[in-house]
Structures are given as structure tokens and as C-alpha cells.
Amino acid sequence: MNRAIPGVIITTIGLGALASFRSSSGLPVKSSTAVVVPRKTVPASTAPPSRGTAATTPTTTPASTTPGTTPATSTQTRTITGTAVDNQYGTVQVQVTLHGTQITDIVAVQMPNSHQRSIEISQGAEPILRQEALQSQSAQIDIVSGASFTSQSYAESLQGALDQANR
Amino acid sequence: MVTRVGPGVRRAEEQWGTVITLDVRDDIDEEVIDGCFDWFRRVDDLFSTWRPDTEIMRIGRGTLLPEDASPEVREVLDLCEQMRLESYGAFDISVGANPDLPARPGRAPLDPSGLVKGWAVAKAGEMLRNAGASSFFVTAGGYLVARGRPQHDEAGGWRVGVQHPWERDRVAAVLSISDRAVATSGRYERGEHIIDPRSGRPAEGLASVTVVGRDLAVADAYATATMVLGPVDGMPWLASRVGYEGMAIGDDRVVTTTAGFDRYRI
Numbered sequence: 001m002n003r004a005i006p007g008v009i010i011t012t013i014g015l016g017a018l019a020s021f022r023s024s025s026g027l028p029v030k031s032s033t034a035v036v037v038p039r040k041t042v043p044a045s046t047a048p049p050s051r052g053t054a055a056t057t058p059t060t061t062p063a064s065t066t067p068g069t070t071p072a073t074s075t076q077t078r079t080i081t082g083t084a085v086d087n088q089y090g091t092v093q094v095q096v097t098l099h100g101t102q103i104t105d106i107v108a109v110q111m112p113n114s115h116q117r118s119i120e121i122s123q124g125a126e127p128i129l130r131q132e133a134l135q136s137q138s139a140q141i142d143i144v145s146g147a148s149f150t151s152q153s154y155a156e157s158l159q160g161a162l163d164q165a166n167r
Numbered sequence: 168m169v170t171r172v173g174p175g176v177r178r179a180e181e182q183w184g185t186v187i188t189l190d191v192r193d194d195i196d197e198e199v200i201d202g203c204f205d206w207f208r209r210v211d212d213l214f215s216t217w218r219p220d221t222e223i224m225r226i227g228r229g230t231l232l233p234e235d236a237s238p239e240v241r242e243v244l245d246l247c248e249q250m251r252l253e254s255y256g257a258f259d260i261s262v263g264a265n266p267d268l269p270a271r272p273g274r275a276p277l278d279p280s281g282l283v284k285g286w287a288v289a290k291a292g293e294m295l296r297n298a299g300a301s302s303f304f305v306t307a308g309g310y311l312v313a314r315g316r317p318q319h320d321e322a323g324g325w326r327v328g329v330q331h332p333w334e335r336d337r338v339a340a341v342l343s344i345s346d347r348a349v350a351t352s353g354r355y356e357r358g359e360h361i362i363d364p365r366s367g368r369p370a371e372g373l374a375s376v377t378v379v380g381r382d383l384a385v386a387d388a389y390a391t392a393t394m395v396l397g398p399v400d401g402m403p404w405l406a407s408r409v410g411y412e413g414m415a416i417g418d419d420r421v422v423t424t425t426a427g428f429d430r431y432r433i
Contacts, residue, residue: 141326
């Protein structure tokens with residue numbers, strides 16, 4: 001198996017359908033335990049932040065999209081259902097809803113329940129994700145978690161500044 | 168900036184091509200700190216992919232059998248294999264040896280660096296605990312373990328800033344961390360250095376992934392795997408990992424978090 005979600009089926013659904021679906025219960029139809037809750041002021045159906053010319057030209061489809069399907073534009077909402085994948089933990093199948101290139105919903109259609117660890121996953125940790133816009137903060141901190149800085153960039157990094165201040 | 172109160176020692180040393188910082192707020196023998204940095208040097212001797220004589224390079228060339236390697240190397244290889252299976256191949260240290268992928272000059276046949284730094288930092292944390300320390304952190308290039316609380320009379324945990332990918336002097340989130348590990352994997356610092364082992368191409372779509380959990384080696388590998396799985400597959404996969412929470416920053420500046428991540432945020 002090459003991918004967690006190898007083949008996909010693409011269905012285009014109307015925006016109105018998504019909106020009414022959201023306002024009716026706030027929960028996805030397929031599963032009562034997996035839901036994307038929008039945080040702060042970013043509604044789930046908001047168009048993604050502009051990425052180049054994405055607003056007017058077809059965006060690239062996700063990596064797991066089957067070649068040959070109609071390219072999506074940023075105004076389209078699509079649900080992508082991955083094929084059911086059997087692995088040593090059981091069968092996994094997820095359904096992702098995208099508005100343009102932004103994920104607005106992820107639903108576990110099938111999760112493993114075949115042995116103990118998988119049961120833990122199924123019952124306690126189905127994909128429940130939240131989305132928000134990136135913010136930058138300037139806060140009092142003790143430690144920085146950043147992608148591996150090189151020795152050269154360390155001196156001008158936040159961690160370097162903290163170490164300097166605490167010497 | 169935080170001002171120091173009470174006893175303790177803080178030391179930063181350059182190793183592994185980055186800087187390792189160790190901060191202990193207990194009274195502790197300097198020899199314990201020395202021992203930690205000796206450990207980091209041993210890790211480099213065993214696992215560096217920048218020198219031909221390390222055990223990991225000899226195993227990659229086939230001149231050393233894994234079963235004849237040091238116990239530490241065997242432990243890391245076992246852990247890497249476990250992570251490869253868990254991530255459906257998104258985490259795979261043998262990408263450099265895959266004959267089906269285009270050859271990249273300078274790439275080591277076996278490269279466990281997506282896990283070994285976190286693993287080694289976690290071990291240093293254990294050394295400090297065994298020496299009686301109860302309030303400390305160890306960090307190396309974004310991987311950290313934090314134990315106890317920074318001031319012994321304060322309720323809050325260590326305040327950990329998640330580096331903003333595009334603003335060097337800002338953070339994208341602030342976490343309160345106590346008795347947990349944090350690992351951030353990203354593309355913004357060393358260029359596109361995270362390769363998708365399944366295609367041989369650089370991972371795309373996510374600028375950084377931060378994972379919080381108990382074991383730093385696992386958090387490190389999960390962060391790498393989530394980067395590789397990308398914006399569509401990565402976070403649902405991470406959300407299904409028991410005991411670990413995460414936050415991904417997309418190239419489109421959209422932040423995705425797992426449901427339990429909020430409990431660490433300030």
C-alpha cells in the first residue's frame with residue numbers, strides 16, 4: 001500500500017447543500033463523532049486565503065485525487081471519499097470536504113475496531129479537527145518549538161535570544 | 168523575557184549542526200549536565216549521516232549487520248520500523264536506498280534523523296530525572312521535553328512558543344507544557360528537506376507540524392509523517408494517534424489542530 005488514502009471518488013455538491021447541512025445540526029451526516037468545528041471568526045465555508053491566482057484559475061487537486069477528474073476551482077465544494085484501506089489496525093476510510101483547497105470537514109467513514117489499540121482509536125480519537133487562520137503572537141515564552149534551525153540561524157532565532165537573556 | 172530565579176543551571180552547546188539547550192531549575196551536579204552533552208556526542212558518533220564511519224552509515228552500506236550494532240542503534244531502528252508501519256510508509260528512513268526513486272547525491276541510504284534527535288533529547292530528559300531533577304527542559308532544534316514547572320511556586324507549565332513559519336521573531340501559538348514533549352517539523356528553516364518516501368519528492372502543502380505527547384521520539388516521527396502525508400491525509404491520520412495532539416500550519420496560512428490540542432494552548 002502506498003498511501004493512507006490511495007484512490008478517491010470526487011463528488012461535487014452545491015454550496016447551499018453544505019450550508020443547510022451545517023445549520024441543521026452542526027454535525028456531519030456520516031458520523032456523529034467526527035466534526036470540524038470552526039474556531040474564532042473563520043466560518044467553515046469561508047473561501048481560503050488567496051493563494052496566487054487561485055480565485056480565478058483552477059487550483060491543483062489534492063495529491064490523492066484520481067488523475068483525469070475535473071479540476072476544481074476555488075468556488076467549488078467537493079467531498080472526497082478515500083477508498084477503504086485495510087491495514088494491520090483494521091479498515092480505515094475517510095471522507096474529506098474541501099472548499100477550493102481548504103479542508104472544511106473530515107469524517108471518518110470507517111475506523112478500525114479489530115483489536116485493542118484500534119478500539120481505543122475508534123472510540124477515543126476519531127479525526128476531529130479544527131481550522132483557523134494563522135495568527136502571529138509576540139508572547140513571553142520559555143522555549144521555542146521550531147523546525148530545526150541550523151547552528152548559523154540559531155543566533156538570530158527566538159531560542160537564541162531566550163538563551164542569551166537567561167545566561 | 169523570563170528572568171531567572173532560584174537555583175539551577177542553563178547551558179547551550181552546538182551539536183548535530185544545531186544548538187542544544189538544557190535548563191535545570193533544581194540544584195543539580197554539573198557532572199549530570201556534562202553527562203547529557205557526552206550522551207549527545209555519542210548519539211552523533213552512532214547516528215550522524217555526515218560522517219562515513221558511524222554505525223548507521225555502516226549499516227546503510229551493508230558493512231555492519233543491524234544485529235551487530237549497538238543497543239541504542241537497534242532500539243532506534245526498531246522504533247523507526249514501528250513508525251513506518253503506523254504511518255503507512257510516510258515515515259521511512261530507508262528512502263535513500265530505494266532503487267525505484269531518483270538518486271539524490273549525498274543522501275544517506277539510511278537516515279533516521281526524523282526521529283533520532285527527539286529520541287536522544289528524551290533520553291537526556293530521563294538522565295536528568297534519574298539524577299533527581301524535577302523542573303527542567305531540554306531542547307534541540309525545535310524538539311523539546313519539559314518537566315515540572317519553571318518556577319516551583321507557580322501553577323503554569325513551561326511556556327512554549329510554536330515558531331511562526333514566516334516571521335522569525337514571532338510565534339504562531341503559545342502552549343503551556345508540563346511533563347510532555349513537543350516536536351515541530353517544518354519546511355521553512357532548511358528548505359524543502361522533508362522527502363516523501365513514497366514518491367521521492369519533497370513533501371508539499373504544510374509549512375510546519377507541531378506534535379505534543381509523552382514520548383518525544385514518537386512525537387518527532389509523527390510530525391515528520393504528518394508533513395509527508397500533507398494537508399488532506401496528514402491531520403486526520405494524526406488525530407487518530409492515541410495520546411498525541413497536533414497543529415499544522417498550511418502553506419495557505421490555514422491552521423488545523425486536533426481536538427485535544429486546545430488543552431495545551433494559552
